[in-house]
Amino acid sequence: MQLARPVPWPNGAKVACAITLDMDADSLVHIHHGSNAQNKLSATSMLRYGPEVAVPRILETFRNFDLKQSFFIPAWCIENHAKTVEAIVEDGHEIGYHGYIHEAPNSLSEALEYDWMCRSIEIIEKHTGKRPRGNRSPLYHMSAKTPDFLAKEGFLYDTSLMGDDVPYILETGQGDLLELPVSWATDDWPPYVHAPDLNYMFAPQAPDRAMEIFMAEFEALRHSPGGLWISVWHPFVSGRLSRWQRVEKMMEYMVGTGDVWFATLEEIALHIQGLEADERYTPRRDRLPYSKGVQVPEELLGKS
Numbered sequence: 218m219q220l221a222r223p224v225p226w227p228n229g230a231k232v233a234c235a236i237t238l239d240m241d242a243d244s245l246v247h248i249h250h251g252s253n254a255q256n257k258l259s260a261t262s263m264l265r266y267g268p269e270v271a272v273p274r275i276l277e278t279f280r281n282f283d284l285k286q287s288f289f290i291p292a293w294c295i296e297n298h299a300k301t302v303e304a305i306v307e308d309g310h311e312i313g314y315h316g317y318i319h320e321a322p323n324s325l326s327e328a329l330e331y332d333w334m335c336r337s338i339e340i341i342e343k344h345t346g347k348r349p350r351g352n353r354s355p356l357y358h359m360s361a362k363t364p365d366f367l368a369k370e371g372f373l374y375d376t377s378l379m380g381d382d383v384p385y386i387l388e389t390g391q392g393d394l395l396e397l398p399v400s401w402a403t404d405d406w407p408p409y410v411h412a413p414d415l416n417y418m419f420a421p422q423a424p425d426r427a428m429e430i431f432m433a434e435f436e437a438l439r440h441s442p443g444g445l446w447i448s449v450w451h452p453f454v455s456g457r458l459s460r461w462q463r464v465e466k467m468m469e470y471m472v473g474t475g476d477v478w479f480a481t482l483e484e485i486a487l488h489i490q491g492l493e494a495d496e497r498y499t500p501r502r503d504r505l506p507y508s509k510g511v512q513v514p515e516e517l518l519g520k521s
Contacts (some may be wrong), residue, residue, distance in 0.1 A: 223443020228477035260414035269455020289315035292337035321358035424463035
C-alpha cells in the first residue's frame with residue numbers, strides 16, 4: 218500500500234526521520250503541584266535526571282552519529298537549566314517552543330495563551346540567539362487559536378497534530394502554517410511513564426517491547442516511500458541507560474538501511490517549503506477551525 222502524497226526527500230531517501238526531544242524537566246512537577254512542588258522531592262529528582270544526566274548522554278550519541286535534531290523545551294526550563302540548553306545549542310541542535318512551564322494552551326484564555334507565548338519567545342531568543350521556528354504544544358493540547366498565534370508570530374511549522382503520514386498545511390486566519398504530524402505510537406510516554414505524583418501510572422515496558430511499536434511505524438513508512446517518521450522522547454524517560462542504549466541500536470539500524478534522511482524539523486519544513494515553491498510537491502490543506510458552532514444535544518453529551 219502506497220502513500221497518497223509521497224514526499225520526494227533529499228538524495229532519494231525513502232523516509233524522513235526526526236528523533237525529537239521534549240525536555241520538560243521539573244516544569245512538570247510545578248505545573249501539577251504549584252507551591253507544593255517543593256515537597257515532591259522524588260518526582261523532582263526523577264524529572265531533573267533529564268537535563269542533568271540524560272541530555273549529556275543524548276548529545277554524545279548525536280555527536281557520534283553526526284546528527285542535528287530538534288529539542289522542544291518550556292521557556293521556564295530554558296531559564297532554569299541554562300547550561301544544559303547552552304550545550305544543546307553549542308552542538309547545533311534546534312530549540313522549539315513548548316510552552317512556558319508546560320501549561321496546556323487549551324486551558325488558557327486567548328489573551329493569556331498569546332501573552333505567555335510572546336514572553337516565551339523572548340526567553341528562547343535571549344538564550345539561543347534565535348527565534349523559534351517550530352512549536353509542539355505541551356501534551357499536544359493546542360487551542361483553537363494556537364495556529365493563528367503561531368502564524369502571527371512567524372512560526373514556520375507546528376508538530377502537535379496527528380492528521381497524516383506526511384506534512385500538510387494548516388490554513389489559519391493569520392496565514393498558512395506547515396504541520397509536521399506526530400503520533401502517540403512514536404511517543405515514549407505510554408510505554409514507559411510511571412509517575413504517581415504526575416497522575417500517570419502506566420506499566421513500564423521493557424525497551425525491546427516498547428520499541429516494537431516505534432519500529433513497526435518506521436518499517437511501514439520505509440516500505441511505502443515518501444513518509445515522515447517523527448519520534449518524541451523525553452530525556453528523563455528514555456534517557457535512562459537501558460532505554461537510550463536501545464535507541465542507539467535503533468539509530469544504527471536506521472542508518473544501516475540507507476533509506477533515511479535524518480534532519481531537524483526546521484530542515485524538513487524548509488524542504489517542503491522549497492518543494493512547494495518549485496511546484497514539485499503540493500501538500501494537502503486543512504482549513505481551521507475543524508468545527509465551529511456545532512451544537513450537541515445536551516442529553517447526548519458524555520454518552521459515547
